[in-house]
Amino acid sequence: MKKTERQYNEWLDGAMSPTDSEKYERKLGPSDHRLRHIWPEIREALRDHSKQIALAHPDFVNARVLDKIQRPPHPRHTSRISLPRLAWLGTLLLCLFAGGAVLFLPPNTPSRSAADFMSQVISARSANPEISAYSFQIPHGRGSVIWLDNPGYIPADEQVQ
Amino acid sequence: MDDVGHSPLEADLLARSRDGDTVAFDGLVTCHRNKIFSIIFQIVRNEEDAMDLTQDTFVKAWFSLAKFDGQRPFGAWIHRIATNAALDHFRRRQKRPQCAFDDFPMKIDAASKTTPASSEVPSEVMDRAELRRRLDKAIALLTPDHRAVILLKEVEDLSYSEIADQLRCSLGTVMSRLFYARKHLQSHLSDLYEKN
Numbered sequence: 150m151k152k153t154e155r156q157y158n159e160w161l162d163g164a165m166s167p168t169d170s171e172k173y174e175r176k177l178g179p180s181d182h183r184l185r186h187i188w189p190e191i192r193e194a195l196r197d198h199s200k201q202i203a204l205a206h207p208d209f210v211n212a213r214v215l216d217k218i219q220r221p222p223h224p225r226h227t228s229r230i231s232l233p234r235l236a237w238l239g240t241l242l243l244c245l246f247a248g249g250a251v252l253f254l255p256p257n258t259p260s261r262s263a264a265d266f267m268s269q270v271i272s273a274r275s276a277n278p279e280i281s282a283y284s285f286q287i288p289h290g291r292g293s294v295i296w297l298d299n300p301g302y303i304p305a306d307e308q309v310q
Numbered sequence: 311m312d313d314v315g316h317s318p319l320e321a322d323l324l325a326r327s328r329d330g331d332t333v334a335f336d337g338l339v340t341c342h343r344n345k346i347f348s349i350i351f352q353i354v355r356n357e358e359d360a361m362d363l364t365q366d367t368f369v370k371a372w373f374s375l376a377k378f379d380g381q382r383p384f385g386a387w388i389h390r391i392a393t394n395a396a397l398d399h400f401r402r403r404q405k406r407p408q409c410a411f412d413d414f415p416m417k418i419d420a421a422s423k424t425t426p427a428s429s430e431v432p433s434e435v436m437d438r439a440e441l442r443r444r445l446d447k448a449i450a451l452l453t454p455d456h457r458a459v460i461l462l463k464e465v466e467d468l469s470y471s472e473i474a475d476q477l478r479c480s481l482g483t484v485m486s487r488l489f490y491a492r493k494h495l496q497s498h499l500s501d502l503y504e505k506n
Contacts (some may be wrong), residue, residue: 153491154485154486158485161492184492189444191441191464192464194441195445195461195464195465196464196465197459198445198446199352199465202347202348203344203347203348206344207344210364210368211339213365214336214369214372215332215336217365217369218335218373219332239380267399280392284335
Protein backbone atom coordinates (compact mmCIF):
# COMPACT_ATOMS: atom_id res chain seq x y z
CA MET A 150 0.00 0.00 0.00
CA LYS A 151 1.37 3.41 -0.95
CA LYS A 152 1.95 5.69 2.01
CA THR A 153 0.76 8.77 0.09
CA GLU A 154 -2.59 7.17 -0.70
CA ARG A 155 -3.15 5.84 2.81
CA GLN A 156 -2.21 9.16 4.43
CA TYR A 157 -4.41 11.18 2.10
CA ASN A 158 -7.46 8.99 2.72
CA GLU A 159 -6.96 8.93 6.47
CA TRP A 160 -6.48 12.69 6.54
CA LEU A 161 -9.61 13.38 4.46
CA ASP A 162 -11.65 10.97 6.59
CA GLY A 163 -10.36 12.52 9.81
CA ALA A 164 -8.85 9.17 10.80
CA MET A 165 -5.41 10.70 11.43
CA SER A 166 -4.24 11.82 14.86
CA PRO A 167 -4.26 15.64 15.33
CA THR A 168 -0.44 15.75 15.46
CA ASP A 169 -0.01 13.64 12.33
CA SER A 170 -2.79 15.54 10.62
CA GLU A 171 -1.11 18.89 11.34
CA LYS A 172 2.21 17.56 10.12
CA TYR A 173 0.63 16.12 6.97
CA GLU A 174 -1.33 19.28 6.18
CA ARG A 175 1.91 21.21 5.85
CA LYS A 176 2.73 19.08 2.81
CA LEU A 177 -0.58 19.79 1.11
CA GLY A 178 -1.63 22.63 -1.07
CA PRO A 179 -4.51 25.07 -0.45
CA SER A 180 -6.73 23.14 -2.83
CA ASP A 181 -6.53 20.05 -0.64
CA HIS A 182 -7.40 22.12 2.43
CA ARG A 183 -10.42 23.52 0.67
CA LEU A 184 -11.40 20.02 -0.44
CA ARG A 185 -11.31 18.76 3.12
CA HIS A 186 -13.41 21.72 4.17
CA ILE A 187 -15.96 21.02 1.48
CA TRP A 188 -15.79 17.21 1.63
CA PRO A 189 -18.70 16.75 4.07
CA GLU A 190 -20.88 18.63 1.60
CA ILE A 191 -19.72 16.43 -1.26
CA ARG A 192 -20.44 13.37 0.85
CA GLU A 193 -23.89 14.70 1.66
CA ALA A 194 -24.57 15.38 -2.00
CA LEU A 195 -23.47 11.85 -2.86
CA ARG A 196 -25.88 10.45 -0.28
CA ASP A 197 -28.71 12.68 -1.49
CA HIS A 198 -27.99 11.61 -5.02
CA SER A 199 -28.10 7.98 -3.96
CA LYS A 200 -31.44 8.45 -2.21
CA GLN A 201 -32.97 9.96 -5.32
CA ILE A 202 -32.37 6.85 -7.35
CA ALA A 203 -35.53 4.82 -7.12
CA LEU A 204 -37.05 1.96 -8.98
CA ALA A 205 -39.64 3.07 -11.50
CA HIS A 206 -41.68 -0.14 -11.08
CA PRO A 207 -40.62 -1.73 -7.78
CA ASP A 208 -43.29 -4.44 -7.79
CA PHE A 209 -42.02 -5.64 -11.12
CA VAL A 210 -38.81 -6.71 -9.38
CA ASN A 211 -40.78 -8.76 -6.84
CA ALA A 212 -42.84 -10.39 -9.58
CA ARG A 213 -39.79 -11.34 -11.63
CA VAL A 214 -37.86 -12.60 -8.63
CA LEU A 215 -40.80 -14.72 -7.43
CA ASP A 216 -41.30 -16.06 -10.91
CA LYS A 217 -37.66 -17.14 -11.09
CA ILE A 218 -37.44 -18.72 -7.64
CA GLN A 219 -40.80 -20.53 -7.83
CA ARG A 220 -40.23 -21.89 -11.31
CA PRO A 221 -39.19 -25.54 -11.25
CA PRO A 222 -35.64 -25.91 -12.46
CA HIS A 223 -35.35 -26.49 -16.19
CA PRO A 224 -33.94 -29.78 -17.29
CA ARG A 225 -30.54 -28.94 -18.59
CA HIS A 226 -30.37 -29.16 -22.36
CA THR A 227 -26.89 -30.47 -22.54
CA SER A 228 -25.59 -33.00 -25.01
CA ARG A 229 -26.24 -36.61 -24.05
CA ILE A 230 -22.62 -37.40 -24.76
CA SER A 231 -20.25 -35.78 -22.35
CA LEU A 232 -16.78 -36.65 -21.09
CA PRO A 233 -17.90 -37.72 -17.60
CA ARG A 234 -20.68 -39.80 -19.11
CA LEU A 235 -18.23 -41.48 -21.47
CA ALA A 236 -15.89 -42.18 -18.54
CA TRP A 237 -18.71 -43.75 -16.53
CA LEU A 238 -19.86 -45.74 -19.54
CA GLY A 239 -16.30 -47.04 -20.08
CA THR A 240 -16.04 -48.05 -16.42
CA LEU A 241 -19.42 -49.78 -16.58
CA LEU A 242 -18.45 -51.73 -19.72
CA LEU A 243 -15.18 -52.82 -18.12
CA CYS A 244 -17.07 -54.04 -15.06
CA LEU A 245 -19.55 -55.93 -17.25
CA PHE A 246 -16.71 -57.53 -19.21
CA ALA A 247 -14.94 -58.53 -16.00
CA GLY A 248 -18.16 -59.92 -14.54
CA GLY A 249 -18.90 -61.85 -17.75
CA ALA A 250 -15.40 -63.26 -17.79
CA VAL A 251 -15.77 -64.47 -14.22
CA LEU A 252 -19.19 -66.01 -14.88
CA PHE A 253 -18.73 -67.57 -18.30
CA LEU A 254 -15.06 -68.45 -18.71
CA PRO A 255 -14.02 -71.81 -17.17
CA PRO A 256 -12.04 -71.53 -14.00
CA ASN A 257 -8.30 -71.84 -14.24
CA THR A 258 -7.04 -75.43 -14.17
CA PRO A 259 -3.61 -76.23 -12.79
CA SER A 260 -0.98 -75.94 -15.50
CA ARG A 261 0.14 -79.15 -17.08
CA SER A 262 3.43 -80.05 -18.71
CA ALA A 263 3.92 -80.74 -22.41
CA ALA A 264 4.31 -84.45 -21.64
CA ASP A 265 0.65 -84.52 -20.61
CA PHE A 266 -0.40 -83.60 -24.12
CA MET A 267 2.30 -85.00 -26.43
CA SER A 268 2.06 -88.56 -27.62
CA GLN A 269 5.22 -90.53 -27.50
CA VAL A 270 6.59 -92.41 -30.50
CA ILE A 271 7.34 -95.82 -29.17
CA SER A 272 8.30 -97.54 -32.44
CA ALA A 273 9.06 -96.46 -35.98
CA ARG A 274 10.30 -99.61 -37.58
CA SER A 275 8.84 -101.47 -40.47
CA ALA A 276 10.02 -104.68 -42.20
CA ASN A 277 9.10 -103.15 -45.55
CA PRO A 278 11.33 -100.14 -46.32
CA GLU A 279 8.63 -98.54 -48.46
CA ILE A 280 6.28 -98.36 -45.56
CA SER A 281 6.71 -96.01 -42.63
CA ALA A 282 5.10 -97.26 -39.50
CA TYR A 283 4.81 -95.37 -36.25
CA SER A 284 3.15 -96.42 -33.11
CA PHE A 285 2.22 -93.76 -30.60
CA GLN A 286 1.48 -94.13 -26.96
CA ILE A 287 -1.15 -91.68 -25.72
CA PRO A 288 -0.20 -90.37 -22.28
CA HIS A 289 -1.58 -91.92 -19.14
CA GLY A 290 -2.35 -95.17 -20.94
CA ARG A 291 -5.33 -93.74 -22.75
CA GLY A 292 -4.55 -95.79 -25.84
CA SER A 293 -2.09 -96.49 -28.63
CA VAL A 294 -2.07 -95.44 -32.28
CA ILE A 295 -0.36 -97.17 -35.11
CA TRP A 296 0.29 -94.85 -38.09
CA LEU A 297 1.28 -96.28 -41.41
CA ASP A 298 2.35 -94.20 -44.43
CA ASN A 299 2.51 -95.31 -48.06
CA PRO A 300 0.94 -98.75 -48.02
CA GLY A 301 -1.68 -99.25 -50.65
CA TYR A 302 -2.78 -102.13 -48.55
CA ILE A 303 -1.51 -103.95 -45.56
CA PRO A 304 -0.24 -107.41 -46.49
CA ALA A 305 -1.59 -110.13 -44.33
CA ASP A 306 1.83 -111.14 -43.24
CA GLU A 307 2.93 -107.55 -42.35
CA GLN A 308 4.21 -107.28 -38.88
CA VAL A 309 4.59 -104.08 -37.04
CA GLN A 310 7.17 -104.46 -34.37
CA MET B 311 -33.37 -5.94 16.93
CA ASP B 312 -31.44 -9.21 17.11
CA ASP B 313 -27.70 -9.54 17.80
CA VAL B 314 -26.72 -8.67 14.25
CA GLY B 315 -29.08 -5.71 13.89
CA HIS B 316 -32.04 -7.31 12.12
CA SER B 317 -35.40 -5.79 12.97
CA PRO B 318 -37.95 -8.32 14.32
CA LEU B 319 -39.79 -8.23 10.99
CA GLU B 320 -36.63 -8.78 8.98
CA ALA B 321 -35.43 -11.54 11.33
CA ASP B 322 -38.77 -13.30 10.94
CA LEU B 323 -38.78 -12.92 7.15
CA LEU B 324 -35.22 -14.18 7.02
CA ALA B 325 -35.94 -17.23 9.18
CA ARG B 326 -38.99 -18.15 7.09
CA SER B 327 -37.12 -17.55 3.85
CA ARG B 328 -34.38 -19.89 4.98
CA ASP B 329 -37.09 -22.52 5.46
CA GLY B 330 -38.08 -22.07 1.83
CA ASP B 331 -40.97 -19.62 2.23
CA THR B 332 -41.01 -17.62 -1.01
CA VAL B 333 -43.68 -15.24 0.31
CA ALA B 334 -41.38 -14.28 3.20
CA PHE B 335 -38.53 -13.79 0.75
CA ASP B 336 -40.82 -11.51 -1.26
CA GLY B 337 -41.04 -9.39 1.87
CA LEU B 338 -37.25 -9.22 2.08
CA VAL B 339 -37.12 -8.18 -1.57
CA THR B 340 -39.56 -5.36 -0.81
CA CYS B 341 -37.41 -4.17 2.11
CA HIS B 342 -34.17 -4.07 0.12
CA ARG B 343 -35.13 -3.59 -3.54
CA ASN B 344 -34.65 0.19 -3.72
CA LYS B 345 -31.31 0.15 -1.94
CA ILE B 346 -30.01 -2.70 -4.09
CA PHE B 347 -31.18 -1.00 -7.28
CA SER B 348 -29.54 2.25 -6.18
CA ILE B 349 -26.18 0.57 -5.47
CA ILE B 350 -26.22 -1.27 -8.77
CA PHE B 351 -27.45 1.70 -10.79
CA GLN B 352 -24.69 3.92 -9.44
CA ILE B 353 -22.10 1.41 -10.57
CA VAL B 354 -23.53 0.37 -13.95
CA ARG B 355 -25.32 3.66 -14.71
CA ASN B 356 -27.87 2.01 -16.98
CA GLU B 357 -31.43 1.54 -15.76
CA GLU B 358 -32.19 -1.57 -17.77
CA ASP B 359 -28.99 -3.34 -16.71
CA ALA B 360 -29.52 -2.20 -13.12
CA MET B 361 -33.05 -3.64 -13.17
CA ASP B 362 -31.84 -7.00 -14.48
CA LEU B 363 -28.95 -7.12 -12.03
CA THR B 364 -31.28 -6.25 -9.14
CA GLN B 365 -33.42 -9.27 -9.98
CA ASP B 366 -30.34 -11.46 -10.44
CA THR B 367 -29.05 -10.32 -7.03
CA PHE B 368 -32.22 -11.42 -5.25
CA VAL B 369 -32.43 -14.69 -7.17
CA LYS B 370 -28.79 -15.43 -6.33
CA ALA B 371 -29.45 -14.54 -2.70
CA TRP B 372 -32.43 -16.92 -2.60
CA PHE B 373 -30.39 -19.83 -3.92
CA SER B 374 -27.49 -18.97 -1.58
CA LEU B 375 -29.55 -18.51 1.59
CA ALA B 376 -28.17 -21.77 2.95
CA LYS B 377 -24.69 -20.24 2.81
CA PHE B 378 -25.74 -17.10 4.71
CA ASP B 379 -24.36 -17.63 8.20
CA GLY B 380 -26.81 -15.29 9.92
CA GLN B 381 -23.99 -13.76 11.96
CA ARG B 382 -23.82 -10.79 9.61
CA PRO B 383 -26.62 -8.37 8.73
CA PHE B 384 -28.65 -9.60 5.78
CA GLY B 385 -28.44 -6.11 4.27
CA ALA B 386 -24.63 -6.15 4.20
CA TRP B 387 -24.65 -9.65 2.73
CA ILE B 388 -27.03 -8.80 -0.09
CA HIS B 389 -25.25 -5.48 -0.75
CA ARG B 390 -22.10 -7.49 -1.26
CA ILE B 391 -23.84 -9.74 -3.77
CA ALA B 392 -25.22 -6.67 -5.55
CA THR B 393 -21.87 -4.85 -5.73
CA ASN B 394 -20.11 -7.90 -7.06
CA ALA B 395 -22.91 -8.61 -9.55
CA ALA B 396 -22.54 -5.07 -10.89
CA LEU B 397 -18.76 -5.27 -11.13
CA ASP B 398 -18.86 -8.75 -12.67
CA HIS B 399 -21.34 -7.43 -15.21
CA PHE B 400 -18.79 -4.84 -16.28
CA ARG B 401 -15.95 -7.31 -16.33
CA ARG B 402 -17.98 -9.61 -18.55
CA ARG B 403 -18.93 -6.93 -20.97
CA GLN B 404 -15.57 -5.19 -20.78
CA LYS B 405 -17.37 -1.92 -21.27
CA ARG B 406 -15.51 1.22 -20.36
CA PRO B 407 -16.66 4.78 -20.05
CA GLN B 408 -15.64 7.12 -22.83
CA CYS B 409 -12.95 8.62 -20.65
CA ALA B 410 -11.33 5.74 -18.86
CA PHE B 411 -10.24 6.67 -15.40
CA ASP B 412 -7.18 4.46 -15.76
CA ASP B 413 -5.58 7.35 -17.62
CA PHE B 414 -6.26 9.68 -14.78
CA PRO B 415 -3.22 9.09 -12.57
CA MET B 416 -1.07 10.30 -15.42
CA LYS B 417 -2.80 13.65 -15.25
CA ILE B 418 -2.52 14.16 -11.52
CA ASP B 419 0.63 13.75 -9.56
CA ALA B 420 -0.15 12.02 -6.26
CA ALA B 421 1.92 14.62 -4.44
CA SER B 422 0.55 17.62 -6.31
CA LYS B 423 -0.36 20.68 -4.28
CA THR B 424 -2.82 22.05 -6.77
CA THR B 425 -5.61 20.58 -8.80
CA PRO B 426 -5.65 20.77 -12.58
CA ALA B 427 -7.16 23.94 -13.95
CA SER B 428 -10.77 23.66 -14.98
CA SER B 429 -11.94 25.22 -18.19
CA GLU B 430 -15.42 25.75 -16.81
CA VAL B 431 -16.53 29.05 -15.39
CA PRO B 432 -16.30 29.01 -11.56
CA SER B 433 -19.55 29.33 -9.71
CA GLU B 434 -19.99 32.18 -7.32
CA VAL B 435 -22.03 30.21 -4.89
CA MET B 436 -22.00 26.53 -4.12
CA ASP B 437 -25.38 25.42 -5.29
CA ARG B 438 -26.49 22.04 -3.99
CA ALA B 439 -28.38 21.10 -7.13
CA GLU B 440 -25.45 22.18 -9.24
CA LEU B 441 -23.13 20.19 -7.00
CA ARG B 442 -25.27 17.10 -7.44
CA ARG B 443 -25.35 17.53 -11.19
CA ARG B 444 -21.61 17.99 -11.41
CA LEU B 445 -21.01 15.15 -8.99
CA ASP B 446 -23.12 12.85 -11.10
CA LYS B 447 -21.15 13.83 -14.18
CA ALA B 448 -17.81 13.35 -12.43
CA ILE B 449 -18.82 9.96 -11.04
CA ALA B 450 -19.96 8.82 -14.47
CA LEU B 451 -16.38 9.27 -15.67
CA LEU B 452 -14.99 6.91 -13.06
CA THR B 453 -14.42 3.22 -13.82
CA PRO B 454 -16.92 0.89 -12.10
CA ASP B 455 -14.22 -0.29 -9.68
CA HIS B 456 -13.40 3.27 -8.58
CA ARG B 457 -17.08 4.16 -8.49
CA ALA B 458 -17.87 1.20 -6.26
CA VAL B 459 -15.16 2.13 -3.76
CA ILE B 460 -16.18 5.77 -3.44
CA LEU B 461 -19.85 4.85 -3.10
CA LEU B 462 -19.20 2.19 -0.48
CA LYS B 463 -17.07 4.64 1.48
CA GLU B 464 -19.09 7.82 1.20
CA VAL B 465 -22.66 6.58 0.79
CA GLU B 466 -22.64 3.25 2.61
CA ASP B 467 -20.13 4.55 5.18
CA LEU B 468 -18.16 1.31 5.22
CA SER B 469 -14.68 1.11 6.71
CA TYR B 470 -11.65 0.48 4.49
CA SER B 471 -11.47 -3.16 5.59
CA GLU B 472 -15.21 -3.68 5.06
CA ILE B 473 -14.87 -2.34 1.52
CA ALA B 474 -11.92 -4.67 0.90
CA ASP B 475 -13.99 -7.58 2.21
CA GLN B 476 -17.00 -6.65 0.14
CA LEU B 477 -15.05 -6.20 -3.08
CA ARG B 478 -12.75 -9.15 -2.38
CA CYS B 479 -9.61 -7.08 -2.86
CA SER B 480 -6.70 -5.92 -0.70
CA LEU B 481 -6.71 -2.94 1.63
CA GLY B 482 -4.01 -1.37 -0.54
CA THR B 483 -6.24 -1.63 -3.60
CA VAL B 484 -9.08 0.04 -1.70
CA MET B 485 -6.78 2.87 -0.57
CA SER B 486 -5.44 3.34 -4.07
CA ARG B 487 -8.87 3.37 -5.75
CA LEU B 488 -10.27 5.69 -3.10
CA PHE B 489 -7.34 8.04 -3.44
CA TYR B 490 -7.63 8.36 -7.20
CA ALA B 491 -11.43 8.56 -7.10
CA ARG B 492 -11.21 11.42 -4.62
CA LYS B 493 -8.52 13.18 -6.65
CA HIS B 494 -10.76 12.77 -9.68
CA LEU B 495 -13.71 14.37 -7.88
CA GLN B 496 -11.38 17.07 -6.57
CA SER B 497 -10.28 17.96 -10.08
CA HIS B 498 -13.78 17.89 -11.55
CA LEU B 499 -15.41 19.89 -8.77
CA SER B 500 -12.59 22.27 -8.02
CA ASP B 501 -14.20 25.27 -9.70
CA LEU B 502 -17.25 24.84 -7.49
CA TYR B 503 -15.39 25.39 -4.28
CA GLU B 504 -12.19 27.19 -5.18
CA LYS B 505 -13.90 30.55 -4.83
CA ASN B 506 -15.72 29.73 -1.60
